[in-house]
Amino acid sequence: MDNSRSDTTPGWFEARLPLCAAWHRHWSEHPVPANLTFVWSFGVLVAVALGVLAVSGIWLGFAYVPTTHGAAASIEQYTREVNFGWLIHDLHLDGTTMLFGVVYIELFRGLYYGSYRNGRDLVWIIEVFRFFVFLAVGFCGFAMTGGALAQASLTVMAAHIAAIPIFGDGLSQWFLAGFVVGPATAPRIAMLHEAIGVLVILIALLGYAASRAAKPANPDGIAVTDAGDMVPQSAYAGKVFSAFIIFAFIFALIITFAPDLGQPAGMSLTDPLSIPVRPAPPWYLLGFHGLARAGMSVGGGTLLTVAALILLGALPWLDQGKVASGRYRPVYAGFVILLAIDWIVLSVAAAEPAVGAWPVVIDITTIWLFVHFIIITPLVTMLAPEHAVPARIARRIA
Amino acid sequence: MAGSGDMAVEHGGEDRRDFLKILFGATAAVGGAAIVWSFGSALEPGESAKDGAVFDVDLSPIEANSGISLRWRGKPVFIRHLTAGQVSAVEATPMKDLIDPVAVKDRLKPGHSQYAVVVGVCPHRGCVPVGNKPTDPRGPYDGWLCPCHGAAFDAVGRVRRGPAQQNLDIPPYRFISDTLIRLG
Numbered sequence: 025m026d027n028s029r030s031d032t033t034p035g036w037f038e039a040r041l042p043l044c045a046a047w048h049r050h051w052s053e054h055p056v057p058a059n060l061t062f063v064w065s066f067g068v069l070v071a072v073a074l075g076v077l078a079v080s081g082i083w084l085g086f087a088y089v090p091t092t093h094g095a096a097a098s099i100e101q102y103t104r105e106v107n108f109g110w111l112i113h114d115l116h117l118d119g120t121t122m123l124f125g126v127v128y129i130e131l132f133r134g135l136y137y138g139s140y141r142n143g144r145d146l147v148w149i150i151e152v153f154r155f156f157v158f159l160a161v162g163f164c165g166f167a168m169t170g171g172a173l174a175q176a177s178l179t180v181m182a183a184h185i186a187a188i189p190i191f192g193d194g195l196s197q198w199f200l201a202g203f204v205v206g207p208a209t210a211p212r213i214a215m216l217h218e219a220i221g222v223l224v225i226l227i228a229l230l231g232y233a234a235s236r237a238a239k240p241a242n243p244d245g246i247a248v249t250d251a252g253d254m255v256p257q258s259a260y261a262g263k264v265f266s267a268f269i270i271f272a273f274i275f276a277l278i279i280t281f282a283p284d285l286g287q288p289a290g291m292s293l294t295d296p297l298s299i300p301v302r303p304a305p306p307w308y309l310l311g312f313h314g315l316a317r318a319g320m321s322v323g324g325g326t327l328l329t330v331a332a333l334i335l336l337g338a339l340p341w342l343d344q345g346k347v348a349s350g351r352y353r354p355v356y357a358g359f360v361i362l363l364a365i366d367w368i369v370l371s372v373a374a375a376e377p378a379v380g381a382w383p384v385v386i387d388i389t390t391i392w393l394f395v396h397f398i399i400i401t402p403l404v405t406m407l408a409p410e411h412a413v414p415a416r417i418a419r420r421i422a
Numbered sequence: 423m424a425g426s427g428d429m430a431v432e433h434g435g436e437d438r439r440d441f442l443k444i445l446f447g448a449t450a451a452v453g454g455a456a457i458v459w460s461f462g463s464a465l466e467p468g469e470s471a472k473d474g475a476v477f478d479v480d481l482s483p484i485e486a487n488s489g490i491s492l493r494w495r496g497k498p499v500f501i502r503h504l505t506a507g508q509v510s511a512v513e514a515t516p517m518k519d520l521i522d523p524v525a526v527k528d529r530l531k532p533g534h535s536q537y538a539v540v541v542g543v544c545p546h547r548g549c550v551p552v553g554n555k556p557t558d559p560r561g562p563y564d565g566w567l568c569p570c571h572g573a574a575f576d577a578v579g580r581v582r583r584g585p586a587q588q589n590l591d592i593p594p595y596r597f598i599s600d601t602l603i604r605l606g
Contacts, residue, residue: 081465105470106464106466107463107464108461111462111464
């Protein structure tokens, strides 16, 4: 609208703290490829979800009692009797579903369009690390709700940490503030949740900075260099806003109709004397829960979960293809979609009790996950036919 | 962005984007206000913290010339059943003799002048005055006596002797019936 912006003299405040200039330079006027699609709005949605989690988390923290026996009662009391306590509790609980929903889709977007290519390897590693930290914060948040399942999950997690060679025992004792889950554990887990929760915002900002320094990712997976192929980021405002509206609508639907969606039974209001029939973590941890179960032993479970994350982070080196985007290498794109289905099946199987065919499903999907990264990815990206990639972006969307 | 300048020219400086901006701003303002209100409201004490914030007290068991102490929002509240003689004694006190001059009628509820209801916290340093139990000294003005620094209050809780400089507070209450008050 205001094309004469640069000609006007900045006001008193702007002259001393040029926030508007920074906003224009680093956000609204920042050049981005002209072919970005709907899924590129998800970075903003991650920020929105993080903001919701931070504010609702602070509000819950006003009332949360970090003790073994006080935790569940304080959450229940907050939910039931404080004005809008139900809303703030559900914003936090279901905010994790929204966050991991967009983060999983963002990761899939990265895999599909090869967003880790074109010198974006560090960006990708930070994104995978951020994902890992999100998982850690989510786990601590789940564990600090104080029910029997949450308490049991702490013992299980401590055993997984203890399985790390050399440092494991010490780390596990740090984690629990003792040799077993005891009175000092609850305040420690709560503090880890809050402290790492703040740290993750810093990691997200680092990832954003690295992303801005690298060549911008786009659905064509090519290094966009021509200024004619770039538009100011504000050109996507409508697209991002539409994505936000859909995000907010789904969020509202979950809060109003299914606040326990994807959460362990009765997690929102915990009964310390009952454990669900199917002990499973929140949905976003289920895939890793499955990997841990497939590992046969506790140590094997730790190894598989860590290995899966490391292989994800190693994609810039595992991928040997000449082109990056799934648009121009359909065979590999098919395998990426198959991997997403594999992860969903693994997650579903991990939520089921270890009877019948479910353990076999977990084993098969786990094996396929590692086959995908270790064998399929290097071979298919090297050998499968690739389509010709346009020198400039193929379709202008903005 | 590039096209909006042309549109502005065509439509005399007002285009659909201006309308969208106003719409967006108004929606954001309403949504922001709703968020601020609900999150601010969530900082208020919860229902259990409010427990005992408002309740009814039956005054019929209180005999004339005796009083009770009860706990209201964590503070002691004194209720004294005054005799006609005690009421006329405090009404006879000249205003110029009072440290914190307030008429008796403003310390009692009209039509219920036999009941004095005060917050049992001395305005001086916050001690709880004595005078409700039959064995308690009531001080030189037949009301309450603060055991800490000797402040003396009359039968409707007005301070008559320092070091306190203010009368005992009166909690919010109203009469539901002749012998029932709602405190809070």
